[in-house]
Amino acid sequence: MPNWGGGKKCGVCQKTVYFAEEVQCEGSSFHKSCFLCMVCKKNLDSTTVAVHGEEIYCKSCYGKKYGPKGYGYGQGAGTLSMDKGESLGIKHEEGPSHRPATNPNAAKFAQKIGGSERCPRCSQAVYAAEKVIGAGKSWHKSCFRCAKCGKGLESTTLADKDGEIYC
Numbered sequence: 001m002p003n004w005g006g007g008k009k010c011g012v013c014q015k016t017v018y019f020a021e022e023v024q025c026e027g028s029s030f031h032k033s034c035f036l037c038m039v040c041k042k043n044l045d046s047t048t049v050a051v052h053g054e055e056i057y058c059k060s061c062y063g064k065k066y067g068p069k070g071y072g073y074g075q076g077a078g079t080l081s082m083d084k085g086e087s088l089g090i091k092h093e094e095g096p097s098h099r100p101a102t103n104p105n106a107a108k109f110a111q112k113i114g115g116s117e118r119c120p121r122c123s124q125a126v127y128a129a130e131k132v133i134g135a136g137k138s139w140h141k142s143c144f145r146c147a148k149c150g151k152g153l154e155s156t157t158l159a160d161k162d163g164e165i166y167c
Contacts, residue, residue: 010034026051037061119143120163135160
């Protein structure tokens with residue numbers, strides 16, 4: 001006797017999947033309309049699907065549920081997300097609160113990192129984006145000029161005397 005209606009079963013709805021509507025993934029068959037992320041219900045394709053056991057997810061939801069946790073994960077590097085994954089059934093456990101480390105060289109650290117390096121010409125803070133080093137000191141690019149004629153200097157073509165720089 002022929003097996004009428006006895007084809008492959010959809011991995012989501014368990015109904016028969018016919019060739020014209022079939023999507024195959026990891027050896028299972030799905031209806032095109034059933035091939036959706038189990039969390040956000042977005043349509044999936046071969047480039048966006050992530051499989052975990054019998055479950056299918058978009059890569060974003062898979063990363064939130066099963067990927068590494070911490071800054072830069074689950075949303076793409078450099079993005080901070082406050083989503084702790086409660087909608088995915090993830091239970092968040094509070095860890096010990098953050099305590100700053102005690103640094104014995106805090107003043108020295110602040111001079112280098114905290115922006116408290118001062119330009120010898122204008123006495124303002126010098127930050128990395130505007131810093132030029134010459135005569136052993138950090139200068140603003142706009143202040144890195146000859147004290148006598150005002151000509152812009154290069155760190156290799158300057159003379160220094162009594163804390164001032166000259167061409």
